Amino acid sequence: MTKTHTKSHVQHIRTAIVAHHQLVRECLSSLIQNSSDLQVVQSCGLMDYPFNLDGSDITVIYLEAHDSVEIIRDILETNPEIKVVVITDGEDLDSSTLALKLGAVGIVRSDQSSKLLIEAIRRAFKGETWLNQALLSNLLKNGDSTGVKTPNGKAGQALEAITRREAEVIAMIGKGLKSKVIAERLFISEATVRHHLSSIYGKLGVDDRLNLVIYAFRHGLIPLSDDSAED
Numbered sequence: 001m002t003k004t005h006t007k008s009h010v011q012h013i014r015t016a017i018v019a020h021h022q023l024v025r026e027c028l029s030s031l032i033q034n035s036s037d038l039q040v041v042q043s044c045g046l047m048d049y050p051f052n053l054d055g056s057d058i059t060v061i062y063l064e065a066h067d068s069v070e071i072i073r074d075i076l077e078t079n080p081e082i083k084v085v086v087i088t089d090g091e092d093l094d095s096s097t098l099a100l101k102l103g104a105v106g107i108v109r110s111d112q113s114s115k116l117l118i119e120a121i122r123r124a125f126k127g128e129t130w131l132n133q134a135l136l137s138n139l140l141k142n143g144d145s146t147g148v149k150t151p152n153g154k155a156g157q158a159l160e161a162i163t164r165r166e167a168e169v170i171a172m173i174g175k176g177l178k179s180k181v182i183a184e185r186l187f188i189s190e191a192t193v194r195h196h197l198s199s200i201y202g203k204l205g206v207d208d209r210l211n212l213v214i215y216a217f218r219h220g221l222i223p224l225s226d227d228s229a230e231d
Contacts, residue, residue, distance in 0.1 A: 013125045016042035016053050016082075018071075019062035028060060031114050038121060046071070053079050058121050062087045062110075069095050072102040083124040087117065096135050106130040123178075129210040130176070139214055159219060161203045167221065169196045174213055174222035 015032055017040060019025045029040045044051045046067060053059055059075060059082050072084050085106035086099045096107045106120035109132060120130040131139075162170070165186070172182045179193045186193075197212075206212045216222045 011037070012039040013037055013121060014039055014041045014055055014057045015121060016040070016044065016051070016056040016059045017062075018044050018046055018051060018059060018075075020046045020064060020067070024062055028062065032060070032118070032121070035118050038118070049074065050078060051075065053082055056082055058083050058085060058124055060085050060087065060117070060121065063089075063095070063099070065089050065092060069098045069102060072099055072104050076103045083127075085117070085120050085124050085130070093135055096131075097139060100129075100131065100135075100139070107132065107135055128178075129208070131210070136213065136217065158204050159221070162200065162221075166196050166200050166203075169193060170200060170212065170216050171222050173197075173209055174216055 015038055017025050017028050017032070019028065022045070025043045025045075029043055032038045033040050041055050042051070042053055044053075046061075049071065053075070056079075059079075061071065061075075061084060063069065063071075063086055069086075072086065075082065075084060083106075084099075084104045085108065086096070086104045087108050087110055088096045088099065089110055096109075099107060105128075106124045107130065108117045108120050112132070123130045168186060169182060172185065177185075179190050179197075183190045183193050197209075200212065201207055204212065204215055206215050213222075
């Protein structure tokens with residue numbers, strides 16, 4: 001009898017790296033490829049623009065203090081399907097905020113742990129946004145200048161329409177938890193979590209998790225701490 005061997009198929013998140021220095025690119029490549037679900041398919045110097053990012057799902061850009069954040073817009077204009085995760089100077093909140101405005105979906109500080117970069121890449125691939133507490137605080141203080149939408153209208157009535165279970169979901173979203181983890185903690189299915197999110201978006205007038213979190217902090221649905229929730 002002939003045995004048939006089947007190999008499990010792992011979907012790799014195809015990642016491109018953009019950074020000034022080769023040493024930085026090599027270190028990031030080694031770090032990223034250490035994860036079984038991630039694969040580095042391109043590595044480019046920041047001065048090599050325009051980059052060949054064909055076949056990439058995610059672009060990780062390491063921006064030093066003197067680098068122009070505008071490179072994010074240039075990349076997305078020529079590669080609109082790619083999602084951008086940026087590594088920034090931990091002290092430069094204004095550049096991080098601008099990076100988000102220009103289309104980045106993940107912001108990781110250079111002083112944070114490597115595991116958070118990996119998580120940011122995975123979240124970006126799933127269509128989520130990753131940002132740290134300090135940046136969120138900056139967004140709340142300067143929301144009108146970031147391009148991030150905040151809801152208008154009768155906020156009081158909208159908040160009163162939120163159910164107790166929806167409030168629990170909002171609190172967990174504010175902690176950066178995935179739908180799967182939220183489902184496990186609330187003993188419900190992921191489909192139910194998605195249903196709650198759809199209901200919440202409709203009631204509050206927001207259209208994604210980022211704007212939901214900003215709304216929730218701004219209106220006191222979840223507390224804003226001084227420490228980064230992603231450290």
